[in-house]
Amino acid sequence: MTGAETTMVIATAGELLAHAYQMELDAQERYSYLAEQMEVHNNIDLAKLFRELARVEGLHASDILQQMKGMDVPQIRPLDYKWPGSESPEALDMGDMHYMMTPRQALLLALKAEQNAFDFFDHLLKATDDPEIKRFAAEFAEEEQEHVELVHKELKRYPEADERPREDMDPPASQE
Amino acid sequence: MKAPNGLNRSISFAIVGSGGAGALTAGAILLETAGKAGWYGIMNRSVGPQIRGGEAAALVRLSTHPVDCMAECFDFLIAIDWRNADRFAAEMPLVANGLAIGDPAGGDVPSAIADSGATVAQTAMKELAGSVPGGRENMIAAGLAAALAGLPIDALMSVVASKLASKGDEAIEASRACISLGSQQAESFEQSFHLERPAASSAGRWLITGNEAVGLGAVRGGIRFAAAYPITPATEVLEWLAPALTKVGGALVQAEDELASINMAIGASFGGRASITATSGPGLALMVEALGLATASEIPIVVVDVMRGGPSTGIPTKSEQSDLNIAVYGCHGDAPHIVVAPLSVADCLFTAQWAVHLAEAMQAPAIVLSDQSLGQARALIDRPADIAFIARRNVLEAEPEQTYDRYALTGSGVSPMAIPGIAGGQYTADGLTHTTKGIPSSKESDHQNQLDKRRNKIDDFDYGNHWADIETSNDTGAGTQFTILTWGSLAGPAREAMRILADEGITVKLLAMRLISPFLKQEFLAALEGTQRILIVEQTHSGQFHEYLRAKCDLLGQVRHFHRPGPKLIGPAEICAQIRDWKTA
Amino acid sequence: MNIQQRPPFKAGDYKSDLTPVWCPGCGDFHVLLSVTKALAELGTPPENVAVISGIGCSSRIPAYTNCYGFHGVHGRSLALGAGLKVARPDLTVMVMSGDGDGFSIGGNHFLHACRRNVDMTYIVMDNRVYGMTKGQPSPTTEPDWDSALSPGGTGLSPFHPLVIALASGANFVAREFSGDIKGTTRTIVEAVRHPGFSFVEILSPCVTFRPDERAWKTQTHPAAVEATDDPSRAARRIMTDDGFNVGILYRGRRKPHDTHVKDSAGDPAILEEEFAI
DSSP states (O other), rough: OOOHHHHHHHOOHHHHHHHHHHHHHHHHHHHHHHHHHHHTOOOHHHHHHHHHHHHHHHHHHHHHHHTTTTTTOOOOOOOOOSSSSSSSSSSOOOOGGOOOOOOHHHHHHHHHHHHHHHHHHHHHHHHOOOOHHHHHHHHHHHHHHHHHHHHHHHHHHSSSSGOOOOOOOOOOOOOO | OOOTSSSBBBBEEEEESSSSHHHHHHHHHHHHHHHHHTOEEEEEEEEEESSSSSEEEEEEEEEOOOOSSOOOOEEEEEEEEOTTTTGGGSSSEEEEEEEEETTTTTOOOHHHHSSSSEEEEOOHHHHHHHEEEEEEEHHHHHHHHOOOOHHHHHHHHHHHHHTGGGGGGHHHHHHHHHHHHHHHHHGGGSOOOOOOOOOOOOEEEEEHHHHHHHHHHHHHTTEEEEEEEOOTTTHHHHHHHHHHHHHTTTTEEEEHHHHHHHHHHHHHTTTOOOOEEEEEHHHHHHHHHHHHHHHHOOOOOEEEEEEEBOOOOOOOOTTTOOOHHHHHSSSSSSSOOOEOOOOOOOOOHHHHHHHHHHHHHHHEEEEEEEEEHHOOEEEEEEEEOOOOOOOOOBOOOOOOOOOOOOTTTSSSSSSOOOOTTTTTTTOOSSSBBTTTTTTTTHHHHHHHHHHHHHHHHHSOOTTTTTTTEEESSSSSSSSSEEEEEEEEGHHHHHHHHHHHHHHTOOOOOOOOOSEEEOOOOHHHHTTTEEEEEEEEEEEEEEOHHHHHHHSSSSOOOOEEEEOOOOOOOOOOHEEEEEEHHHHHH | OOOOOOOOOOOOGGSSOOOOOTTTTTTTHHHHHHHHHHHHHTOOOGGGGGEESSSGGGGGGGGGGGSEEEEEETTOOOOHHHHHHHHHTTTTEEEEEEHIIIITTTTHHHHHHHHHOOOOEEEEEEEESSSSHHHHHHHHSSTTOOOOOTTTTOOOOOOOOOHHHHHHHHEEEEETTOOHHHHHHHHHHHHHHHOOOOOEEEEOOOOOOOOOGGGHHOOOOSHHHSOOOOHHHHHHHHHSSSSSSEEEEEEOOOOOOOOOOOSOOOOOOGGGGBOOO
């Protein structure tokens, strides 16, 4: 299913809010998990960055939770979320990770994630006729656009010119 | 062993035949008959290398009192035929005034028999059997043997009737006729080997093999899961357990190899069921890695090793005690665990049951070192007493109030074990060295603590006085001239030697060890007090038991060492000869 | 829209506090996620699930779950799992290991586990390399893959676990790609629900020793046809596909291994009768 086809099936504003909320939660959880992985692998700069990103996603989630008050929001089973792909669009793919990754490289991935999130709401905005869904979709799309810009701003702190590809000179350590 | 009235307290005879002659069946029927008539006895067997049709010998000893081993010499031997009998003729030496009866059509008498000094005679068993429709030579031999031994023929008839019930009335009639004919032949011989009347016994009596007794002891002890891979001479343990376990709500799974069987048993034990497998030397060699896993992850497991001739494929059908080293030392790393050894066929039941209790109580592997001479021996024994050793594992009963440490350091070294299904008890059992929570760790303190824990729980356990059978031939409480120090199946021959020597005025203490590992040094040295000369007896080539003892403690006094590998079992007469020789030295 | 019943457990309930030591980028992170999601979907309490493994990177997984776990010795996880399930049929038993542990040293147990058809789920995280020991070929490695231990490649025909599973009697066979979390989760749910021995091979890239396996993300694709219940048809499909067909490939109808274990105990005294003279 393409992004457009999937989001067409989001039928109520409540359902949209449930998706938006879960998206932020998934992103927060994912950044936290990645931060732990980087801590275990002693990539402290990256761990710090991921923790910060997790914190910010957590704030977004709280905001949406407030918006959900008083609305009829369905409980959706985890496998029934209508993401375009396998997971929430805003969660970084763990398969793209590397323990020697630089903050800049991670931010470029985060940028893509925020772009995916934007696309999700943008598709829905264009595909739906429901005015309430349209309102929320536009709102969330705008939010995600802000996040994109935030990441761009953060990227400026890690200019490409300063990138030093990191190399691990030690051989792998066999464990068992 | 003759009583004053000329009757025997114990006789031994052998029935030999090949090509499906049925010698083993005849021996088994005679043993059962003697049992029904009130005697005790034990039967071993010797077979050729093929599955079917080979030469076979039933070796039977009957006695007025319980016996734990074969005699070294046989009073009479009936050979349905002599084909290939020279292969094991040396295993059944006849007494000087013994009797060897062969069939004139049965081939040449082996030289070992012919030169033994015994009377060599003939009975035309084949011809006699031929005279009865459907007659079998082994039934002629059975009747002849019963008459020579003074067994009641009507008891023999009724045992045969029940044994052959499935084969129909004609078969039973034919057998009865042959038994009659056979028993009549006894009149043509001057010698007879009648037994004294059996001692009256109030307790019920059993006819059972060592392997069956191990199985029953295990189930009595609480075993409810077995994994099985067959190997000679242990297979009967597993084949007995298969239907037995389902009757008591348990299960047996046949595995694809010993690696699977030991790991299946460990998995089942992890799930909370007392579990067992049985094997012999080659199988135990495959299992040692998993035994280390059970040791490190503290999972109870019982492994029965019915020892056979080693090393490698060795002599699968014969007995030896040469798996002591691998049982005690087989695991890599420092992996203390329990090793026990039954002292007789009857003791197979006690020791197996005790092993389950020990393994469960200490959450560790327990290896039971039985051997072929016990496992495949069929014995008439007094019904073993019920004993209170039932598996009692220290488990986490309910959801823990605080966080749960599977491998917490406790006074006894035993920490409560969470069984899957208990909420809050989740942990990952691991062969990796771990913290008290079970998290893998390479820290010095964790390694030291867990090694100490696992060693202490084994060393500090109260084994009571079951670690050995200690008997003396004199009741005075004074010291003895000699101590016979042995373990496992040699307890029987050693005990009999002790009694023979007592009749000659030589005082002997028997110290037969049932608990091999851990080594209870204090108790062991205390048991040796009051004796100056120690004869260590074991069935190995290299002297594994002797080396083990010397590694564990200083043996004070004079020590001699009598050892031999299989296949010829060390018997009471040889042990006596060693002691007598030493006495005069 | 129906208000759906709130499931009793979340995926997070099945994850322990331990952060895996797998290299970031390892496919096993996805597998862990899929397994926890699947268990949440199934709703089995964590204390009623046992995760059994052998040795290898993938086999570290039990400690990363909040279930009962057993990190056994190399190659014997299926035996551990079978013994546990027969003794405790009430538990959900998931055996999880890698291609080395499962198909090399564990190969024999694999064959017989399929034959025995005990009701449990076997998940193999296949990365076509021995990762734990720093990058040797495994039974599923391509014959020309160069390594220090086998320079120039082994030249050996790769092991076909899915076909072997079918030939040996496995009752459920599936192939997945770790990055497709949704698909993998759904397959695991069905694998657990399906009676008998369920085998799921999950292609799970090794970021450190097989960086080329990142291409699996684009190479894997859903199987074009529905699962069959005919093992020979399934085998033919697998032997002629491109190796990247994902989904449930076979659902069999064999009865699972009968375990006789009951909680009610017969009295052992009845066993003595056969010995009485």
